[in-house]
Amino acid sequence: MDANVFTLHELGTLIRRVISLNFQDKIWVKAEIASCKVVRGTAYLDLIEKEEGNSDKVLAQQSAVIWQNSFLRLNQKLTEPVLGFLETGREVLILVQVDFNARYGLKLVIEDIDPAYTLGKMFQQRKELEKLIYLEKLNEPNKNIPLPFVLQKIAILSNEQAAGYQDFIHQLFNNSSGYSFKVDLFPISLQGNLVEETVIKQLHQIATSMEKYDVVLVLRGGGSRLDLSGFDSINICRSISTFPVKVLTGIGHEVDETLVDLVAGISLKTPTAVAEYILQHNQMFEVSLQQSVLNINELVKNKIQQSGLKLLKFQHELSLRPMRVIDRTYTKLDNIQKRLPHLIHNRIKKEEVKLTYLDRLIGLVSISNTLKRGFTITHIVPDNKPLDEEITLNTVIETIWEKGSFQSIIIEKKS
Amino acid sequence: MNTDNISYEKAYEELETIINQLESDTLSIELLAEKVSRAAFLLNLCMQKMRSIESDIQQIIGTK
Numbered sequence: 001m002d003a004n005v006f007t008l009h010e011l012g013t014l015i016r017r018v019i020s021l022n023f024q025d026k027i028w029v030k031a032e033i034a035s036c037k038v039v040r041g042t043a044y045l046d047l048i049e050k051e052e053g054n055s056d057k058v059l060a061q062q063s064a065v066i067w068q069n070s071f072l073r074l075n076q077k078l079t080e081p082v083l084g085f086l087e088t089g090r091e092v093l094i095l096v097q098v099d100f101n102a103r104y105g106l107k108l109v110i111e112d113i114d115p116a117y118t119l120g121k122m123f124q125q126r127k128e129l130e131k132l133i134y135l136e137k138l139n140e141p142n143k144n145i146p147l148p149f150v151l152q153k154i155a156i157l158s159n160e161q162a163a164g165y166q167d168f169i170h171q172l173f174n175n176s177s178g179y180s181f182k183v184d185l186f187p188i189s190l191q192g193n194l195v196e197e198t199v200i201k202q203l204h205q206i207a208t209s210m211e212k213y214d215v216v217l218v219l220r221g222g223g224s225r226l227d228l229s230g231f232d233s234i235n236i237c238r239s240i241s242t243f244p245v246k247v248l249t250g251i252g253h254e255v256d257e258t259l260v261d262l263v264a265g266i267s268l269k270t271p272t273a274v275a276e277y278i279l280q281h282n283q284m285f286e287v288s289l290q291q292s293v294l295n296i297n298e299l300v301k302n303k304i305q306q307s308g309l310k311l312l313k314f315q316h317e318l319s320l321r322p323m324r325v326i327d328r329t330y331t332k333l334d335n336i337q338k339r340l341p342h343l344i345h346n347r348i349k350k351e352e353v354k355l356t357y358l359d360r361l362i363g364l365v366s367i368s369n370t371l372k373r374g375f376t377i378t379h380i381v382p383d384n385k386p387l388d389e390e391i392t393l394n395t396v397i398e399t400i401w402e403k404g405s406f407q408s409i410i411i412e413k414k415s
Numbered sequence: 416m417n418t419d420n421i422s423y424e425k426a427y428e429e430l431e432t433i434i435n436q437l438e439s440d441t442l443s444i445e446l447l448a449e450k451v452s453r454a455a456f457l458l459n460l461c462m463q464k465m466r467s468i469e470s471d472i473q474q475i476i477g478t479k
Contacts, residue, residue, distance in 0.1 A: 319476045326469045332427075333461050336434060340458070343437040344451050351444050 012102025023098040030093045036086040041068035064108040084226025093117035129234045138241040142265040145246045148214045149285045151278050153182045155206045155213040164221025164271035171275035190220050195230025203239050219271040222253040231258035250274035371402045423464045430457040
């Protein structure tokens with residue numbers, strides 16, 4: 001056999017030796033997690049590096065592994081669970097031993113993880129997304145949606161197995177006020193890459209559901225910062241900001257705040273706090289109802305009192321006014337009664353005066369009175385005709401005077 | 416004319432007319448006795464009506 005020909009194993013052994021010689025020390029490497037799979041305590045990973053500014057172009061790719069003992073050791077050492085660092089898309093700074101195996105090829109054996117690097121990167125990304133949220137005003141619309149007076153039909157984005165969800169349900173349904181609720185769970189992934197996809201899908205489901213929900217809740221119990229980072233999604237934020245129903249969040253513990261919390265209508269610290277908020281909200285409505293009942297009673301009482309006073313006043317007037325009218329009328333009638341005889345007497349008196357005057361006038365113009373005053377009456381005999389211009393000589397005339405009469409003959413006529 | 420069904424207002428109005436005629440000497444002497452008799456009747460009617468109304472009102476207010 002040609003001495004220049006290697007068997008595959010020989011070549012593998014040679015490569016392993018070359019690599020061992022050149023990579024005696026462990027090396028810090030920064031990379032992005034492309035995938036991670038844990039089998040019997042050992043994590044198998046794909047690491048990649050993408051071109052800066054072009055996330056589609058992969059510049060380098062390597063397989064990596066965290067052996068079971070390292071995995072356990074790291075889990076104890078780090079404040080965050082190791083798996084939290086190994087989610088797809090995470091940027092990590094890892095201490096690796098470059099290893100070549102003739103059968104399994106080149107592998108980076110991960111010995112350590114620098115949590116500060118990953119968390120720092122995340123913090124930076126989060127800061128930028130936060131800026132974007134305020135720039136696009138995604139934090140406003142859902143806050144402006146009013147809450148219904150009573151919250152009863154509730155859609156929940158969470159997971160049945162999640163402790164936070166169980167706490168919430170327990171708190172909500174064991175309320176001392178005896179409020180009842182209709183709760184529909186829309187299951188979502190609570191950590192990792194599926195958070196974004198499932199939340200957006202279920203929000204759509206709720207929006208198109210026949211049920212008109214009073215409020216939508218996003219509930220997740222406590223977890224590491226890496227666990228909660230699924231809720232730092234700008235796409236979820238956009239969905240919530242345009243969502244037509246008020247969204248309440250209770251994600252993590254007291255100190256945690258995700259980007260979703262920023263755009264939610266109301267952000268509360270924990271799922272239990274959300275339950276308390278809902279109960280309090282409903283209690284406020286009940287109290288305001290009771291207050292309204294009291295107010296109505298008071299108003300009605302006042303109204304009745306006022307009407308009573310008015311009636312009393314009317315009653316008083318009723319007892320006075322008709323008698324005044326009657327008194328006035330009596331006075332008028334009395335007046336007429338008194339005046340009537342005078343008026344009749346006057347009327348008759350005036351008529352008598354008129355008659356007396358006429359009588360005197362008639363007396364004045366009578367014949368005997370005229371004769372008494374020295375006047376005479378002359379007429380022609382025998383016809384008693386009055387004298388006229390045709391009278392002739394020798395006509396006999398008779399003259400009557402106060403004491404008697406005498407006859408004469410016309411002897412001369414003068415014109 | 417000489418009916419008892421006449422209302423107080425009508426009776427009083429007629430009474431006033433007779434008084435006015437008496438005052439202004441427009442009442443015919445021929446009708447004087449008749450009108451004075453009518454006036455006395457109307458006056459009496461008004462008085463009666465008033466007494467009846469007064470007693471009714473006192474009864475109503477008294478029982479309140």
